[in-house]
Amino acid sequence: MLKKLYVGNLPFDATADELRELFSAHGRVMSATICTDRETGASRGFAFVEMVEGAEEAIQALNQARLGNRSLTVNEAKPREDRPSGAGRDRYARTN
Template sequence: MVKTLYVGNLSWQTTEEDIKGLFGGEGEIQSVRLITDRNTGRSKGFAFVETTEEVAQKLIDSYNGYEFNGRKIVVSEARPKEERRSSSSRSHNRRF
């Protein structure tokens, strides 16, 4: 089964290849998605990594709090994405 991990507190210079290189020795990494700002293209400092359950637990145990590119990174199981309300729906809920 595929498990998605959250990897946070990354330096802005960190690339998807850097993350693959860091975690690749622990087992197969299926994908890395570094989150970037839509306007600037600059990293937002976090990524999502997909791997197997067994490898995911190894990564959490080995790398949560690990210093990488000058920062202590956070590695944890990703939480499901929360639904965001659109701005148009908020305007309908205003009280006058």
């Protein structure tokens, strides 16, 4: 069964390949995606790793582990909460 893990407090220069390598020591990794800012493309300091097996082992081994000069936060990803569409957009709407 596929499990999605949240990886927080990433160094801003971390790569998806580094994450795949780090997590593959604990099981089979399907994907590793570093979240980036839409406008700048810069890392936002967190990622998601999807694992077919070994997710629990990875959480136990890598939560609070050091990567670069930072201590990682690793746990099972929570489902994304629905946000109201268009929230805050009315402020910028033109009135003609």
